[in-house]
Every structure is written in C-alpha cells, then in structure tokens.
Amino acid sequence: MKTVATRFAPSPTGPLHIGGVRTALFNWLYSKNKGGKFYLRIEDTDKERSKDEFKNQIINSLKWIGIYYEDNVYIQSDKIDDHINVANELLKKGLAYKCYCSSEEIEEQKKRAKQKKIPYIYNRKWRDKSETDAPKDIEPVIRFKSKVEGKSILKDLVQGKIEIENNTIEDFVILRSDGSPTYNLSASVDDHLMGMTHIIRGDDHKINTFKQIQIYNALNWKVPSFAHIPLIHTIEGKKLSKRDNASTLDDYSKIGIMPNALRNYLLRLGWSYKDKEIFNLDESIKYFNMEGIGKSPSKLDISRIYSMNEYYIKNINENDLFNFLINYCETFQENIPDLAQKKIKKSLHFLKNKAKTLEDIYKNSKFLINDNVKIERDDKKLLDETAIKIIKLFSDDTNKLSNFTRENLEPIINNLIKKNNTNFKGVGQPLRICLTGSRFGPGIYDILCALGKKEVSKRLSQIG
RNA sequence: GGUCCCUUCGUCUAUCGGUUAGGACACAUGGUUUUCAUCCAUGAAAGAGGGGUUCGAUUCCCCUAGGGACCGCCA
Numbered sequence: 110m111k112t113v114a115t116r117f118a119p120s121p122t123g124p125l126h127i128g129g130v131r132t133a134l135f136n137w138l139y140s141k142n143k144g145g146k147f148y149l150r151i152e153d154t155d156k157e158r159s160k161d162e163f164k165n166q167i168i169n170s171l172k173w174i175g176i177y178y179e180d181n182v183y184i185q186s187d188k189i190d191d192h193i194n195v196a197n198e199l200l201k202k203g204l205a206y207k208c209y210c211s212s213e214e215i216e217e218q219k220k221r222a223k224q225k226k227i228p229y230i231y232n233r234k235w236r237d238k239s240e241t242d243a244p245k246d247i248e249p250v251i252r253f254k255s256k257v258e259g260k261s262i263l264k265d266l267v268q269g270k271i272e273i274e275n276n277t278i279e280d281f282v283i284l285r286s287d288g289s290p291t292y293n294l295s296a297s298v299d300d301h302l303m304g305m306t307h308i309i310r311g312d313d314h315k316i317n318t319f320k321q322i323q324i325y326n327a328l329n330w331k332v333p334s335f336a337h338i339p340l341i342h343t344i345e346g347k348k349l350s351k352r353d354n355a356s357t358l359d360d361y362s363k364i365g366i367m368p369n370a371l372r373n374y375l376l377r378l379g380w381s382y383k384d385k386e387i388f389n390l391d392e393s394i395k396y397f398n399m400e401g402i403g404k405s406p407s408k409l410d411i412s413r414i415y416s417m418n419e420y421y422i423k424n425i426n427e428n429d430l431f432n433f434l435i436n437y438c439e440t441f442q443e444n445i446p447d448l449a450q451k452k453i454k455k456s457l458h459f460l461k462n463k464a465k466t467l468e469d470i471y472k473n474s475k476f477l478i479n480d481n482v483k484i485e486r487d488d489k490k491l492l493d494e495t496a497i498k499i500i501k502l503f504s505d506d507t508n509k510l511s512n513f514t515r516e517n518l519e520p521i522i523n524n525l526i527k528k529n530n531t532n533f534k535g536v537g538q539p540l541r542i543c544l545t546g547s548r549f550g551p552g553i554y555d556i557l558c559a560l561g562k563k564e565v566s567k568r569l570s571q572i573g
Numbered sequence: 574g575g576u577c578c579c580u581u582c583g584u585c586u587a588u589c590g591g592u593u594a595g596g597a598c599a600c601a602u603g604g605u606u607u608u609c610a611u612c613c614a615u616g617a618a619a620g621a622g623g624g625g626u627u628c629g630a631u632u633c634c635c636c637u638a639g640g641g642a643c644c645g646c647c648a
Contacts, residue, residue: 118648119648120647120648122647122648152648153648154647154648155647155648157647158647158648212646215645215646219645222574223574225574226574226575227574227575228574228575228576228644229575229644230575230644250646268577268578268579271577271578272577273576273577274576277575277576277577277644278576279644281645282645282646284646285646286646287646289646291645291646291647291648292647292648293648295648296648311642312577312578312579312641312642312643313642313643313648314642314643314648315577315578315642315643316576316577316642316643316644317643317648337578339578339579339641339642340641340642342640342641344584346640346641347641348641348642374585377585377586377597378585379585379586380586381585381586381587383587383596384586384587384595384596384597385596386585386586386596386597386598403579403585403586404578404579404580405578405579405580405640405641406578406579406640406641406642407584407585407586408584408585409584410583410584410585410598410599412584412598412599413584413585413597413598413599415598416597416598416599417598423611462610462611463609463610463611464610522607523607526607532607532608533607533608534607534608534609535608536608537607537608537609538608538609541608541609548608548609549609549610550609550610551609551610552606552608552609552610553608
C-alpha cells in the first residue's frame, strides 16, 4: 500500500479564510493519522489575480495554526511546462482537440441558452471538424474530449456514490488561447506528479472531479481517492466568502483567539468522534478519520469559538499561556516591559479567570502594566465622599502592615465594612476604581496583593 | 433553468432498526464565592412533511418541501 499523501492547494487570489484552513487541517490530519505526507501547493496560474501578499498570508496562516507541510511550498506556475506537455500529448493521442470558436461566438451561445432557459453546454463544434476549416485569425483553445455517453460514478469517501450523466460534462478547456493551462489540467497533472493518494477538498469541487478523473483515465494514471467535505456556511446559511467579516485567521488572532483553540473548534466543525469535544494535537491526529466527517454544511458559531478559547485559556500550561499572551500583546497591543511581564506572569492564575480571549487577559493586566491610573468619568462618579473616606481609612489601617497578604488584609476590610455600615461592594468597588481605573477586573484581594503595599499606597495617595 | 448534494434542540453534533433521542456551546433559574467573573446544580430546547418496507423506524426506500454547491479561456 502506497504511503498516504495529501495536499492543500489554495489559489493566492484572496486571503485564506477559515473554511480553507479547515480543509488544510483535514488534509494534514488525515495524512498524519496514516503516517503519510502533507504538501502545500500554491495554485497561481491565474496571473492577473494572484498576489504575493495572499501567498504569504496563506503560509503565515498555516504556520500560525500549526499545520506543517513537507519540503518547500509547491508553486504551480513553476510546472507550467509539464502541464502544457500533457495537453499536447492528449492532443497528439486524439484525446483533445483545438477549438477555434471566438469568445464572441461562445458568449452568444450562452446568451441564447439563457434566453431559451436551457442549460448551456459547449456544442463540441470543433470536436470532429477538420483543422483545414480553421479561421486564420483565431488562436485556438484546446479542449478535452469528454465522454458523451454513459455515466460516471465517483466513490466519494465522504459523500458515498455520486452518479452523473457524462453528457452533462462539456468538453472543457485545458489550454487557453494564449497557451496557458487551466485549472483542471494543472491540478490533475500536479496531483499525479506529486503522487497524491487522497484529495480532500471542498464540496464546490465535485463537478471538477468528474473532469479530472477523465484526464487521469485518458493518461492511464492511477486515480486518487476523493473526499468532498461540506462547506462552511455563514450564520445566514451561505457559502463563506472572503468578503465576510471575521473569516480570516487574522480576524481571530487579533481578538486574542489562540491557535490551538481555533484548531480544536475547526476540527469539530463538521467532524466528530463520539461525544468528545476537546482534542489536543496528538488526539486530533490519533482520532481523525473520514468516517467522522458529516455530510451537511455547518455554520460558523463565534460563541463556540470563544468558549473553546476560554477552555484553552483555563486549561493549558501557564507558561504556554504566558507566551501566547506576550506574543499577542506585542503583535496587536503594545510591548510589555520586562518588569510588567514578571508581574503578569506571577498573576496569571487570577488574570486568566475572567477571560475568554487573550485580549481579556491583557485588559485585566493593564493595572499591572501602567502605573498611572486613569479613571473613566462614569467610574469617577462612584467615588463619592463616603467612598473617599473609606479609602483613606483603608490607607491608614494598612499602613501598619509590613506586606500584603489575603490573610492580613481580610480582617481589615471586614472591619471597614462593619464600621462604615456598608457591604463588601462598598469597600471593594472604590478600591478597585482607584487602583485600576475600572469597576471591572480581578478580585480585590488579587489586585492588592499583586500590586503590593508600596504601589497600593502610592496609588491611593493620589486620590482625594 | 439544468446537474449534483444536504436536512436530529437556536448552533456544533451522538445514534450505524428497539434509547425516557445523549453530549457540548448559547440561553434561563438556583447555589457557592461577603462585588463582577469563575465554579456547581437544575431547566427549557430537536428527528422538515407525507407515503411505504418492518413486529418496530430518527435510522432503509420513494415523493414533496426547504437549503446549498456547481454550471468561466477563475481556482
């Protein structure tokens, strides 16, 4: 049995979105599960629309989420000569032919078909026509002689048997009039040359598969196995497109979603293994299989992404979390000075408690990063006379302490509550506002201990 | 319009002919934490509709409805 080889083959004509990443993930996981290889191929044969910027974005996205490919990136345009040679071979063998229809002629036919409400299909005009009839002023395209009779059957690993009448597939173009190869040719040739055994791709390629299988068969190549996975839909139920908000990985990383959480979410979107929800990397590889892939499209649900991220924040190793956090801050927020980093690291155990994203942790950490407390106008209103009085009392009472611990602070705060005939909120809220500038945030004891006595008295002295 | 595919709680899904149709997210309620959040408990919530096959269908078959994808000298 041949070693499993899969590939992800995006075109760099737009930013890679989350659906493409899932396709890459499934391919990668499948190959790893089988002890096989996974490759990245950039399909850049559309010169007009392909951009380096998108190629880099694709590469960076895969890197960010932790999908690793063999060797270097395959660039499809490097292999154009191979594709052209195959086209000429097909031509020589009589399996393809030159078509001299002008684009105006084709457009006209399409228009007429639309008017008559009949499906357009190229009329195979030049399939059997002699080239001596060829007009001089037209550069021909090369079309593949597609089967006209009978049916084709695709045994899809996800969708099962799919049957189609051959006459619904037209004689598709394999070489453009400028001599460049088209997608169906290039993809087939590359997949064959790269030794792909399994092709896992979006549902939207299903019809192409019938064309590509014909190319394989015409050349006596071994046909790989195909698996067409359902597309990811927006919450409105439409195919996810590059224009949709929050569709690239960047959209998620900038709000502080971690790669392992998103990977886990994407894995479970359209795939399942019993009732298991959390899959670490090893488990993802160990359990991934085709049987678990669902047949119906699934909708993207941001609240599940948040909740998955929250799970990872609370359950991964704190060192790893810290590294993710610093990295996130440097990329999307600000550089954290060493001293503040140390404080954050020590306090991470409580900073992470209230967070669904790295951005939340960053916000919770702000009182450790910035020494000057800026109080919002709304919060300032809460600092009335009694509040300021309580803060003064707190300062006086804690003056005697040599350092701050929960144990020695608790009796002081309890005492303040009692004496001033208030509740915990009456003491805690003004303290938090003065120390952090916000009504929301970590527990008050956590804040006090993390800042330490000196810093607390400094911040409190600036009030009132 | 043609071809193909899909259809279980709001969402992601389990079930591979016999279950009080299970789990997770979200939601609601209650409890713990002397704020918020966490955490815990509880609750509400689904087999698109109609025919078959069968002792028995969410599960198998057919029809209808709804949804989606594709129909480029794009990939």
